Amino acid sequence: xxxxxxxxxxxxxxxxxxxxxxxxxxxxxxxxxxxxxxxxxxxxxxxxxxxxxxxxxxxxxxxxxxxxxxxxxxxxxxxxxxxxxxxxxxxxxxxxxxxxxxxxxxxxxxxxxxxxxxxxxxxxxxxxxxxxxxxxxxxxxxxxxxxxxxxxxxxxxxxxxxxxxxxxxxxxxxxxxxxxxxxxxxxxxxxxxxxxxxxxxxxxxxxxxxxxxxxxxxxxxxxxxxxxxxxxxxxxxxxxxxxxxxxxxxxxxxxxxxxxxxxxxxxxxxxxxxxxxxxxxxxxxxxxxxxxxx
Numbered sequence: 001x002x003x004x005x006x007x008x009x010x011x012x013x014x015x016x017x018x019x020x021x022x023x024x025x026x027x028x029x030x031x032x033x034x035x036x037x038x039x040x041x042x043x044x045x046x047x048x049x050x051x052x053x054x055x056x057x058x059x060x061x062x063x064x065x066x067x068x069x070x071x072x073x074x075x076x077x078x079x080x081x082x083x084x085x086x087x088x089x090x091x092x093x094x095x096x097x098x099x100x101x102x103x104x105x106x107x108x109x110x111x112x113x114x115x116x117x118x119x120x121x122x123x124x125x126x127x128x129x130x131x132x133x134x135x136x137x138x139x140x141x142x143x144x145x146x147x148x149x150x151x152x153x154x155x156x157x158x159x160x161x162x163x164x165x166x167x168x169x170x171x172x173x174x175x176x177x178x179x180x181x182x183x184x185x186x187x188x189x190x191x192x193x194x195x196x197x198x199x200x201x202x203x204x205x206x207x208x209x210x211x212x213x214x215x216x217x218x219x220x221x222x223x224x225x226x227x228x229x230x231x232x233x234x235x236x237x238x239x240x241x242x243x244x245x246x247x248x249x250x251x252x253x254x255x256x257x258x259x260x261x262x263x264x265x266x267x268x269x270x271x272x273x274x275x276x277x278x279x280x281x282x283x284x285x286x287x288x289x290x291x292x293x294x
Contacts, residue, residue, distance in 0.1 A: 001243060003294040004155030005029065005060035009148030013140040019069045020137055022144040024053065026152070028292045029061040038066035040119075041129055042137060049141055056145045057152075058244065059294055066137070083120045091115070152294065159289055160239050163249075166282045170256070171232045173275045173282075174225055177263070181221070184269040188219070219266045228259040246293035253287050 005028040013020040032054055036046055053064055091111065115121060129137075235252045238245050260283060264276035 001153055002156040002160040002239060002245065003149070003152040003243075004159055004292050005152070005246075005294050006155055006292055007148040007151040009144040009146070009151060011140045011143035011147060013136040013143075015133055015136045017070055018133070020133075020140050021065075021067045021069070022137075022140040023065040024057075024062065024144045024148045025065075026057060026060040026062045026148065029059065032057075032059050033061040034064070035062070036064040036066075038064075039068050041068070042066060044129065045134065045137060048138070052138075052141060053145065056149065059246075064141075066141075080121055083118075084115055087115045087118050087121065156293065159293060163286055163289055163293075164236060164239060166286050167232050167235050169282050170260075170279050171229065173279050174228055174232075174263075177221070177225070177267075177272050177275055180269055180272050184219075184267075184272065188268065219268055221263050221266050224259050224263045224266070228256065228263070231256045231259065244294055246290060249293060250287070250290050253283060253290060256286075257283055 005026055007024075007026045009024045011022050013022075034050060034054055036050055036053075038046060038049070049064065049066075053062060088111075091114075231252055235249060235256070238248055238252065257280075260276060260279045264273060264280075267273045267276055
């Protein structure tokens with residue numbers, strides 16, 4: 001199943017007077033870039049959560065947010081007076097050094113709000129994580145991962161359908177080149193003969209025919225078309241039969257580009273060159289979409 005690297009998953013777990021919320025967001029990235037934000041009480045579980053998320057999601061820029069809400073009647077907290085005093089003293093010293101004016105009610109209220117948000121000033125009574133709460137936490141993480149994986153699979157199905165449609169378009173353009181090949185050959189031969197006649201020099205018809213055959217063989221695109229067709233077939237095969245194929249499809253797209261570029265350099269005919277430009281346009285869109293494929 002092809003998956004996108006873009007996704008979102010959310011899960012909640014109720015535990016007595018607490019509600020644990022887990023949110024996971026991911027975007028495309030060449031490597032695994034994982035950031036986890038969680039309450040201090042859950043820090044001992046961060047390593048386990050990181051390993052679980054990295055194993056399930058594999059690659060991408062991933063952000064994990066874990067929050068806890070307490071019911072109003074059970075929201076028993078204490079203020080760490082020592083931490084509060086230390087923050088207050090340091091802030092006042094900084095303010096005096098900058099000649100900032102203090103003492104108004106508005107400034108004092110703002111300062112109070114700032115200090116209360118600083119680490120370890122407000123503490124809950126619970127200081128250790130119970131087995132029950134740990135189980136609820138990890139279950140919520142697993143559920144959020146299930147949701148984001150379902151999201152990624154849905155996005156992946158849309159992306160791969162678009163990619164295969166563009167591969168079909170490249171293949172169709174490749175087939176559309178064929179009717180112009182024979183006409184191109186006759187046009188090149190006629191142009192060479194006209195140029196030689198215009199110069200008015202004597203020529204050996206047999207030697208001229210040999211040279212034209214040699215020249216036209218250098219413009220033959222049969223080999224490029226065969227390889228281009230093989231790459232299109234391989235792209236479809238990989239996209240439909242494997243997982244985690246983003247990088248592999250990227251390599252196939254590079255090979256498609258090489259054949260299309262060579263075909264364009266040999267085209268030497270306006271309509272064929274226009275079709276090559278359309279192929280390149282489709283290929284660039286494929287490469288952009290592949291950046292989102294896991």
